[in-house]
Structures are given as structure tokens and as C-alpha cells.
Amino acid sequence: MTAPRRNERSRRAILAAALELLSETSYPDLTIEAIAARAGVGKQTIYRWWRSKGMVILEALVDSAGEPGDMALPDTGDLRADLRTVLRATVAEFADPRLSATTRAITIETLADDDLAEQVRDQLLRPQLSAVRERLRAGRRAGQVHESVDLDLAVELLFGPIYHRWLLRNGPLTEAYADDLVDLAMAAMAPGRSRLEAAP
Amino acid sequence: MTAPRRNERSRRAILAAALELLSETSYPDLTIEAIAARAGVGKQTIYRWWRSKGMVILEALVDSAGEPGDMALPDTGDLRADLRTVLRATVAEFADPRLSATTRAITIETLADDDLAEQVRDQLLRPQLSAVRERLRAGRRAGQVHESVDLDLAVELLFGPIYHRWLLRNGPLTEAYADDLVDLAMAAMAPGRSRLEAAP
Amino acid sequence: MTAPRRNERSRRAILAAALELLSETSYPDLTIEAIAARAGVGKQTIYRWWRSKGMVILEALVDSAGEPGDMALPDTGDLRADLRTVLRATVAEFADPRLSATTRAITIETLADDDLAEQVRDQLLRPQLSAVRERLRAGRRAGQVHESVDLDLAVELLFGPIYHRWLLRNGPLTEAYADDLVDLAMAAMAPGRSRLEAAP
Amino acid sequence: MTAPRRNERSRRAILAAALELLSETSYPDLTIEAIAARAGVGKQTIYRWWRSKGMVILEALVDSAGEPGDMALPDTGDLRADLRTVLRATVAEFADPRLSATTRAITIETLADDDLAEQVRDQLLRPQLSAVRERLRAGRRAGQVHESVDLDLAVELLFGPIYHRWLLRNGPLTEAYADDLVDLAMAAMAPGRSRLEAAP
DNA sequence: ACTTAATCGAGACGGTACGTCTTGTCTTGAG
DNA sequence: CTCAAGACAAGACGTACCGTCTCGATTAAGT
Numbered sequence: 001m002t003a004p005r006r007n008e009r010s011r012r013a014i015l016a017a018a019l020e021l022l023s024e025t026s027y028p029d030l031t032i033e034a035i036a037a038r039a040g041v042g043k044q045t046i047y048r049w050w051r052s053k054g055m056v057i058l059e060a061l062v063d064s065a066g067e068p069g070d071m072a073l074p075d076t077g078d079l080r081a082d083l084r085t086v087l088r089a090t091v092a093e094f095a096d097p098r099l100s101a102t103t104r105a106i107t108i109e110t111l112a113d114d115d116l117a118e119q120v121r122d123q124l125l126r127p128q129l130s131a132v133r134e135r136l137r138a139g140r141r142a143g144q145v146h147e148s149v150d151l152d153l154a155v156e157l158l159f160g161p162i163y164h165r166w167l168l169r170n171g172p173l174t175e176a177y178a179d180d181l182v183d184l185a186m187a188a189m190a191p192g193r194s195r196l197e198a199a200p
Numbered sequence: 201m202t203a204p205r206r207n208e209r210s211r212r213a214i215l216a217a218a219l220e221l222l223s224e225t226s227y228p229d230l231t232i233e234a235i236a237a238r239a240g241v242g243k244q245t246i247y248r249w250w251r252s253k254g255m256v257i258l259e260a261l262v263d264s265a266g267e268p269g270d271m272a273l274p275d276t277g278d279l280r281a282d283l284r285t286v287l288r289a290t291v292a293e294f295a296d297p298r299l300s301a302t303t304r305a306i307t308i309e310t311l312a313d314d315d316l317a318e319q320v321r322d323q324l325l326r327p328q329l330s331a332v333r334e335r336l337r338a339g340r341r342a343g344q345v346h347e348s349v350d351l352d353l354a355v356e357l358l359f360g361p362i363y364h365r366w367l368l369r370n371g372p373l374t375e376a377y378a379d380d381l382v383d384l385a386m387a388a389m390a391p392g393r394s395r396l397e398a399a400p
Numbered sequence: 401m402t403a404p405r406r407n408e409r410s411r412r413a414i415l416a417a418a419l420e421l422l423s424e425t426s427y428p429d430l431t432i433e434a435i436a437a438r439a440g441v442g443k444q445t446i447y448r449w450w451r452s453k454g455m456v457i458l459e460a461l462v463d464s465a466g467e468p469g470d471m472a473l474p475d476t477g478d479l480r481a482d483l484r485t486v487l488r489a490t491v492a493e494f495a496d497p498r499l500s501a502t503t504r505a506i507t508i509e510t511l512a513d514d515d516l517a518e519q520v521r522d523q524l525l526r527p528q529l530s531a532v533r534e535r536l537r538a539g540r541r542a543g544q545v546h547e548s549v550d551l552d553l554a555v556e557l558l559f560g561p562i563y564h565r566w567l568l569r570n571g572p573l574t575e576a577y578a579d580d581l582v583d584l585a586m587a588a589m590a591p592g593r594s595r596l597e598a599a600p
Numbered sequence: 601m602t603a604p605r606r607n608e609r610s611r612r613a614i615l616a617a618a619l620e621l622l623s624e625t626s627y628p629d630l631t632i633e634a635i636a637a638r639a640g641v642g643k644q645t646i647y648r649w650w651r652s653k654g655m656v657i658l659e660a661l662v663d664s665a666g667e668p669g670d671m672a673l674p675d676t677g678d679l680r681a682d683l684r685t686v687l688r689a690t691v692a693e694f695a696d697p698r699l700s701a702t703t704r705a706i707t708i709e710t711l712a713d714d715d716l717a718e719q720v721r722d723q724l725l726r727p728q729l730s731a732v733r734e735r736l737r738a739g740r741r742a743g744q745v746h747e748s749v750d751l752d753l754a755v756e757l758l759f760g761p762i763y764h765r766w767l768l769r770n771g772p773l774t775e776a777y778a779d780d781l782v783d784l785a786m787a788a789m790a791p792g793r794s795r796l797e798a799a800p
Numbered sequence: 801a802c803t804t805a806a807t808c809g810a811g812a813c814g815g816t817a818c819g820t821c822t823t824g825t826c827t828t829g830a831g
Numbered sequence: 832c833t834c835a836a837g838a839c840a841a842g843a844c845g846t847a848c849c850g851t852c853t854c855g856a857t858t859a860a861g862t
Contacts, residue, residue, distance in 0.1 A: 157385070445833085549784070644814085
């Protein structure tokens with residue numbers, strides 16, 4: 001079995017061109033022809049290695065995401081502070097038009113391409129969410145999170161509102177918002193009494 | 201000032217054709233030419249009245265949403281039960297491929313068209329969210345929700361995770377999920393003690 | 401039987417607008433919509449009274465041609481001089497881009513519309529050619545034209561080359577050309593011997 | 601310098617389809633879309649290589665005209681007979697609706713497209729007219745044509761009337777007409793006396 | 801080094817949809 | 832009923848991309 005004689009130089013040029021063009025035009029206006037032209041590459045070279053422009057963007061994102069280890073959250077012992085750090089960073093990323101352009105792009109394609117959606121979920125989303133989940137697990141061990149809380153649901157409670165607000169442009173994405181969200185979510189996870197008893 | 205002499209018959213045929221086609225093909229495969237052909241209408245008649253196919257879908261959705269009054273939530277006095285009713289319905293809608301097709305479509309276009317996003321937010325999203333917020337406000341008056349809770353944020357806590365899970369296909373959308381989400385969110389809103397004191 | 405309640409004001413405005421636009425754009429770019437807009441007239445008013453834009457141009461030309469009597473040739477007794485006068489005028493008309501624009505336009509339409517062709521022939525062309533034929537007949541009576549010459553053919557001998565050269569852009573249309581043509585044609589018509597015997 | 605990698609198969613299919621369609625519909629009804637569809641070719645392939653449908657027709661005509669050498673006239677020594685042969689053929693071509701359809705088409709476009717007109721003149725018309733002119737030159741050498749006759753003008757004297765009559769539908773195009781025309785034109789060219797003296 | 805087969809840049813190809821334009825008909829409301 | 836205005840169904844325009852294909856030229860193994 002011979003390794004594919006793929007031109008690494010072309011591969012990098014294509015990914016770079018794709019990200020470049022994304023920052024200049026909207027995603028639907030991003031064409032494979034334009035990527036090929038910008039990268040100085042034949043169209044076939046793109047079609048040979050990627051199924052769609054969504055896949056190109058995905059690879060560009062994964063490529064620039066760096067090592068998976070980088071993703072681990074800090075654990076200062078103060079759960080609230082650590083979550084604030086993460087959610088502030090997330091909010092900042094979504095608020096920055098430059099950074100959110102690629103997220104927007106990949107999200108669009110994801111909505112109409114199940115295969116791509118799966119890959120985005122496994123390669124980009126899950127690692128991030130898992131890192132937060134592990135931090136929550138550590139918090140539970142430290143008695144800062146109620147025993148019965150479903151950690152996956154708790155993670156969604158933290159990130160869902162941000163996606164919702166970003167996606168639907170339903171309000172500003174600020175640090176204060178991130179902090180309020182952390183406070184409210186932590187109230188949901190708080191230990192000290194039965195959560196179900198708390199409601200009438 | 202003369203009213204535009206618009207043909208209501210054509211308008212209805214176009215909206216119906218758009219929804220029909222959406223249920224047959226994916227959104228990117230939905231073309232204005234196909235809508236015109238199916239509706240038995242000239243292309244120009246679509247371009248004359250709508251800026252994009254996203255706008256056509258939006259109008260179709262708004263048209264079929266019916267009266268704004270229909271949107272008010274039931275108030276049985278049992279907040280948890282009422283929220284479960286709403287979130288179960290929401291989850292069911294997102295889980296149904298037929299029903300979520302239009303939502304998916306409008307969401308795609310929304311990501312690349314700020315003007316459309318604004319209209320979707322104001323005409324479709326806000327009325328729904330407001331209805332839930334008003335139910336929460338009633339709950340607060342009844343002492344079932346903590347005084348200090350930001351009701352808008354609370355609403356996002358309920359719907360954000362669902363959008364997040366649907367959008368990123370990060371898990372199944374079931375009744376049990378809706379119920380768990382209601383429980384966790386209500387824990388966050390629960391009255392009876394200072395929420396901030398509850399955390400170390 | 402009531403006379404058609406036709407608006408003379410609109411009719412004139414349409415014909416004027418058509419000629420105006422013809423001098424500004426090429427004939428294929430002349431649209432009925434533009435004529436209607438320029439004339440401040442509804443499109444239907446044009447379609448009501450004319451079958452095609454060719455018919456509009458034809459009526460404009462006939463309208464501006466004036467009385468049929470104007471067409472009679474001068475008869476100074478000098479046939480050659482009189483023919484030079486006519487052919488020089490004809491050549492000048494074809495050479496002038498402004499004047500030949502309408503001729504070009506009507507010719508185009510004529511090539512694809514038999515009915516229009518017939519009307520152009522009868523209302524515009526035949527009267528002109530007849531005037532020349534009558535001058536030739538007078539010349540024959542005066543002994544300047546051979547008895548056996550078919551006068552219709554002779555007329556074509558005078559105008560055919562001009563049309564040919566204009567139509568196919570096969571050379572300049574100058575006074576000298578007109579004069580040479582008159583000389584050559586008159587040689588063909590010259591009396592004094594049997595024409596057929598003249599050739600070996 | 602690499603030769604353009606043009607698909608000869610497509611080129612032939614396009615020219616054939618254009619001629620086919622021309623014989624079925626009128627020229628203004630001939631659309632590029634229809635040519636592309638009939639030829640089994642993308643529209644862009646036509647637009648890539650031709651500026652207009654007129655240019656397509658021109659190339660089809662030039663392509664089918666064959667070798668330029670084919671154009672040389674017979675020289676039996678009998679000038680009148682040879683010219684009759686040519687003019688009878690010309691008249692027959694114009695009289696045949698099938699054959700004159702393409703001529704009509706190219707003529708229409710020629711009237712509104714100077715560049716096309718030039719190419720038609722140089723590639724189609726001039727070679728034909730030159731062939732006749734050379735026959736006349738041979739006739740002059742043989743003493744059958746007057747020394748002072750401008751041969752280009754003489755050629756126009758032969759073909760101009762035919763174009764005129766065809767273009768303006770000003771009479772039937774028959775063999776008798778061709779013969780009469782040859783006789784009259786030869787009278788104009790006849791040697792044996794000063795042409796100018798012949799007229800009073 | 802030589803061979804050889806896949807990959808490369810380039811871009812033509814058959815298609816499809818775009819958004820615009822014009823056609824000829826139809827509809828509305830003012831005069 | 833005619834008119835100006837302009838919406839309508841129809842469909843061609845010329846352009847932009849799609850994804851496939853064909854062309855030499857380059858390149859990197861495996862001999």
C-alpha cells in the first residue's frame with residue numbers, strides 16, 4: 001500500500017485560501033473556483049481530496065485548532081471562576097466577526113450535510129464540551145456540584161444559551177452575559193438539597 | 201397613493217409551492233425556478249415581491265403561524281407542568297424531520313443574511329420566547345421563581361440547550377430530555393435562598 | 401359603425417418616440433417598452449394599434465414621407481443629369497448614418513416579416529421606383545433610351561448596386577460612385593443599335 | 601503557446617444544430633439556448649467561442665462553402681453563357697426558401713453588427729464577387745468587354761439588382777430574369793464605341 | 801539514474817440556476 | 832371605452848459555478 005503522493009504545499013495553500021476568502025466574503029459567495037484560483041491550484045486538486053467546501057473549512061479549522069491537549073480547562077479550585085474564564089472566551093469568540101465567520105460557515109453546511117455534521121461534532125465540538133464536562137466532574141468530586149446532576153446536560157446549559165443567542169441574534173454577547181449565565185447555571189447545579197424538592 | 205396591485209392568488213401559490221418543495225428536497229436544492237414552475241408563476245413575480253428565497257420561506261412560516269394570540273402558554277398554576285408541555289412540544293418539533301426542515305432552511309439563510317435574521321427574530325422567535333417569559337413572570341408572582349432571576353436569561357436556559365443539541369446533533373431530542381431540562385432549569389430559578397450564597 | 405376613438409396625440413407621441421430612440425440605439429435594442437415609456441403611453445396603446453415595432457417604424461416613415469406627389473422626378477430634358485440628381489440623393493441618404501438608421505431598421509424587420517415586407521414595398525419602395533421608371537419612359541419617348549429596354553429592370557440596374565453596396569458595406573457611397581453608376585446604366589440603355597448584336 | 605483545446609466534435613454539433621434550426625424557424629426565433637440544447641452542448645461552450653448567433657451562422661456558412669478554389673467560374677470562352685450560368689445559380693439560390701434562409705439570417709445580423717458585416721464581406725462575399733470580376737477581366741482581354749469599364753462596378757451591376765429584388769421582394773427571381781439581367785449588363789459593358797459618346 | 805504512474809495547474813466541457821429583461825396579455829382606476 | 836400604469840406568465844438572455852473530463856508537465860517512488 002503506497003502512501004498517497006499528495007502535495008502538502010497545495011493542501012496548505014488551499015486551506016489558507018479558503019480561510020482568507022471566508023474573511024472577505026460571505027460563505028455562500030465562497031466558491032471552489034475562487035479557492036482554487038486564490039490557491040493557484042487546479043479545481044481537480046480540491047475535488048480529489050475533499051467532498052465539499054464544508055469539508056475544506058472543517059479541515060482548516062481542525063488544522064488550526066492545534067493539539068487536542070490544549071483544550072483542557074484550568075482547574076484553580078474555584079469552579080465558578082474557571083467557568084467564567086471559559087464562557088467569557090467563548091462569548092468573545094462568537095462576538096468577534098472575524099472568528100465567528102468560519103463557525104458560521106461550518107454551521108451552515110452542517111445543517112444540510114449529515115456526514116459533515118458528524119465530523120464537526122466529533123472533531124471540533126465534543127473535545128471542547130468534554131473538557132468542560134471533566135472540569136464539572138472534578139467540581140462534583142470537590143462537592144461543588146450536586147450528585148444527581150447529568151453533567152452532559154449541565155454542559156449544554158452553559159453553552160446552549162450562547163449558541164442560541166448568537167444564532168438568533170437575540171441579544172448582545174458580553175462578558176456580563178457570560179458571568180450571569182455561569183451564575184444561573186451554577187445555581188442549577190448547586191448541592192445542598194434535593195433539586196426536585198426545591199420546587200413545589 | 202395607490203396600493204400595489206398584487207395578485208393574492210399568485211402569492212399563495214408561491215408560498216405553498218415553496219413549503220411543498222422544501223419537504224421534498226434539501227434547502228440548498230430548493231431553487232427559485234422550481235418554486236415558480238411549481239406555483240405556475242413567472243420568476244419575476246417572485247423577484248418582484250421577495251428579496252431571496254429565505255424571505256419567501258419566512259413569509260410562508262409567518263403566514264402559517266396564525267394569530268399571535270395562539271401563542272400564549274397555558275397557565276395551570278403548575279409551572280413545572282406547563283414548561284414541560286412547552287418544551288416537549290418544542291423538542292417534538294425539532295425531532296420531526298418534516299417540521300424541522302423549514303426551521304433548518306430559515307436558519308441556514310439567517311446565518312448569511314442579517315436583514316432576514318432580524319425579521320425572523322422579530323416575527324417568529326421573539327413572540328414565542330415572550331410567551332414563555334410571561335408564563336415565568338406569572339410564576340414569579342406566584343412565588344415559584346426566585347425574585348432576582350433575569351427572565352430573558354431563564355428563557356434562554358430553557359431553549360438554548362435544545363437549539364444547541366439540534367443544531368449540532370449532539371444527542372437525541374426526546375421527552376425525557378425535555379423533562380430533565382425543565383427540572384434543571386427550574387432548580388436554577390428556584391426561590392428559597394440566595395442563589396449566589398448557595399455556591400461556595 | 402363608430403370610428404375608433406383613437407387618441408391622435410398618443411399616436412404622434414409614439415411615432416416620434418420611435419424615431420428618436422432609433423437614432424440613439426441600434427434597432428434590436430429598440431424595445432416597445434422603451435417607446436411606450438418615452439412617449440408617456442401605456443404599452444397596450446401600442447399593441448392595440450400596431451402588430452409589431454416594424455409596423456410602428458413603417459408608419460413613422462410613411463407619415464414623414466409626405467405627399468406622394470413630392471416624389472415626381474424633375475424632367476430637365478437631360479436624362480443623364482436628372483438620374484445623377486436622383487442617385488446622388490439616394491447615395492447621400494444611405495451614406496448618412498442618421499438617415500439610414502430607419503432604413504436599416506425597416507429592412508431588418510422586413511427580412512422576417514412577409515406582411516410588413518409587402519407594405520413597405522407598396523407604400524415606400526414602389527412609389528419611389530415608379531417615379532424613376534416614369535422618367536425613363538419619358539426618356540424613351542425622347543429617344544434617349546432603347547426601345548426594347550425593360551424599364552423595371554433598368555430601374556433595378558440603377559438602384560440595385562447601391563442597395564448591394566450599402567447592405568454589404570462593399571465600398572464607399574460617394575457622388576462619384578453615383579455618377580459612374582448612371583453612366584454605366586445609361587450605356588446599357590443606350591439606343592442606336594441592337595443591344596444583342598452588340599455582343600459577340 | 602498552447603493551442604486552445606477546443607472540442608471539434610462540439611463545434612461541428614453546434615454549427616449543424618444552428619443550420620438545422622434555421623430551416624425550422626425564423627431567424628429571430630432561433631435562440632442560443634435552442635442551439636445548445638439541440639447540439640447537446642452547454643450554452644457556455646457557444647458563448648466561449650462565438651460572440652453572437654450571427655457569428656455561429658457565419659462560421660457554419662464558411663465551413664460549408666468549402667475550398668476557395670471551388671469558386672472559380674467556368675471560362676468556356678462565351679462570356680454571356682458563363683455569366684448566365686452564374687446568375688441563374690445565384691437567382692436559384694435566392695429563390696429557394698431553404699437556401700435563402702441562412703442568407704436572410706446573416707443579412708439581418710449584418711445590418712446591426714459592423715464587425716460581423718466586415719467578416720461576412722471578407723469571407724463570403726468578396727471571394728464570390730472576385731471570381732466573377734476575374735471572369736470579366738478575362739473577357740476584357742478577349743475583347744468582349746469595353747476597355748474603360750470599372751470591373752467592380754460591373755460586378756455590382758450584375759448582382760445588385762438580384763439582391764435588390766430579393767431583399768425588397770420586388771418581383772420574381774426566375775431564370776428569365778437572370779438572362780435579361782445578363783443581357784442588359786453586357787450591353788453596358790459592350791466594346792465597340794465610346795460609352796460616353798453613345799449618350800446624347 | 802530510469803521508469804512509470806499518480807498528481808499537479810489549467811481550463812474546456814455538459815449542465816443548472818441565477819437575476820434581469822422583454823414580450824404580449826390582463827387588470828385596475830381615472831377621466 | 833380609452834387611456835397610463837404596471838402586474839402577470841413565459842421564457843431567452845448572458846454569467847457564474849458546479850463537478851467531470853482531458854491535456855501535458857512535474858514529481859516522487861520503486862526499480
